[in-house]
Amino acid sequence: MSKQRKFLILILILLVGGYLGYNYIYQDHRDIKSETPQLEITAPYLLERFKTNDGAALLNKTITVTGVITSLEEGAVTLDESVYASFIEKKSELKVNEKLQIKGRCIGYDELFEIVKLDQCSLLK
Amino acid sequence: MGCWKIKYMKNAIALSIICLALITTAMGQEKFTTKTGEITFEASVPSFEEVKAVNSNVSAVLDATTGNFAALALMKGFRFKVALMEEHFNENYIESSKYPKATFKGTIQNFKLSEVSGKREYIIKGTFNLHGVDKNYEVPAVISIKEEMLMLTAKFVLKPEEFNIKIPSIVSNKIAEDVNVSVVFSLQKQ
Numbered sequence: 001m002s003k004q005r006k007f008l009i010l011i012l013i014l015l016v017g018g019y020l021g022y023n024y025i026y027q028d029h030r031d032i033k034s035e036t037p038q039l040e041i042t043a044p045y046l047l048e049r050f051k052t053n054d055g056a057a058l059l060n061k062t063i064t065v066t067g068v069i070t071s072l073e074e075g076a077v078t079l080d081e082s083v084y085a086s087f088i089e090k091k092s093e094l095k096v097n098e099k100l101q102i103k104g105r106c107i108g109y110d111e112l113f114e115i116v117k118l119d120q121c122s123l124l125k
Numbered sequence: 126m127g128c129w130k131i132k133y134m135k136n137a138i139a140l141s142i143i144c145l146a147l148i149t150t151a152m153g154q155e156k157f158t159t160k161t162g163e164i165t166f167e168a169s170v171p172s173f174e175e176v177k178a179v180n181s182n183v184s185a186v187l188d189a190t191t192g193n194f195a196a197l198a199l200m201k202g203f204r205f206k207v208a209l210m211e212e213h214f215n216e217n218y219i220e221s222s223k224y225p226k227a228t229f230k231g232t233i234q235n236f237k238l239s240e241v242s243g244k245r246e247y248i249i250k251g252t253f254n255l256h257g258v259d260k261n262y263e264v265p266a267v268i269s270i271k272e273e274m275l276m277l278t279a280k281f282v283l284k285p286e287e288f289n290i291k292i293p294s295i296v297s298n299k300i301a302e303d304v305n306v307s308v309v310f311s312l313q314k315q
Contacts, residue, residue, distance in 0.1 A: 029208040059222055060201055060215075073161065084160055086182055108199040108225040112184045113160060117199055119182055 032105050032120040033088065035062040043067030043116075047082035050109035050116050058106045064124065066101045069094060077102075078115070085121040101125045155189035155238060157275045157312035164198055164308050166283075168301040176300055178203040178214065185310045187275065192236030194249055194277075196229045196310070218290050219256060227255040233266070244269045249279070256288045266308075273314040280307045 038061050041049075046065055049055045067079030072094060076086040085102050094100070104121030162183035168176045180203045185196040200221035205211040215221040231251015249264045266279040282303045285292060292300055 025209055027208050059225060076161065107201040110184050110197055110199065112186055112195055112197045117182055117202070119202055
């Protein structure tokens with residue numbers, strides 16, 4: 001093998017390695033909106049799971065939750081007074097008492113308000 | 126007939142006393158709450174990648190009659206610019222599956238709602254619970270009231286080692302020892 005060829009191969013390895021390394025370090029965030037949900041559940045039942053200490057397995061998981069809007073805030077809704085869901089984009093067309101199905105990432109149980117929190121939510125229907 | 130009248134009067138008096146009691150307890154419980162408080166922390170070291178995260182889903186409750194204050198942040202709710210940094214924060218440092226939340230419970234010293242006009246500085250004495258470790262702190266906070274909203278802001282420094290959070294030596298020069306935390310809560314009157 002000529003010296004020139006060896007040099008070219010070395011450069012190529014460095015380039016590929018650098019590219020892979022960069023992609024690993026600066027990998028994209030999870031796209032919750034496009035992930036397949038691992039569980040479909042109603043809002044009161046989701047709260048019940050956390051209250052009975054059966055929620056740890058759901059942390060950081062993408063889940064689908066159905067419920068009726070009991071209160072509205074800018075960029076977030078509360079479903080059946082048991083699940084607080086914040087949306088990726090602000091929603092303005094929603095109304096209290098409307099039935100919803102949302103998909104989002106379960107981030108845990110909030111003891112202060114006795115509510116389960118979801119973030120990065122998107123509206124399914 | 127007169128007897129009936131007295132009975133009716135008695136009932137009416139009893140009812141009004143109950144109503145009055147209900148009204149006064151409702152007035153006595155002046156609570157301010159939020160579910161969208163924001164906590165930002167930064168542990169950046171100059172010339173290295175920014176180490177900074179924001180959680181904008183923090184819950185907080187303030188009882189204005191007693192000055193008792195509580196806040197709760199779910200650790201998985203902290204978002205970083207770099208996804209891998211977020212993963213390391215959750216899995217290696219803060220261990221958010223084992224310790225999913227951080228809380229603060231305390232009392233605002235010498236707090237009287239009627240005395241808050243414009244901006245006013247207070248000291249909140251209380252306990253942080255982070256990474257399963259309890260630590261007493263005195264946090265300086267600024268409180269202001271606008272219409273039905275109570276704004277509480279605070280800036281303070283936490284040290285990871287005090288909460289038993291170990292940072293491996295390979296990355297220790299890229300993460301500051303003092304973590305600057307800034308807190309903004311817009312609490313709504315209930």
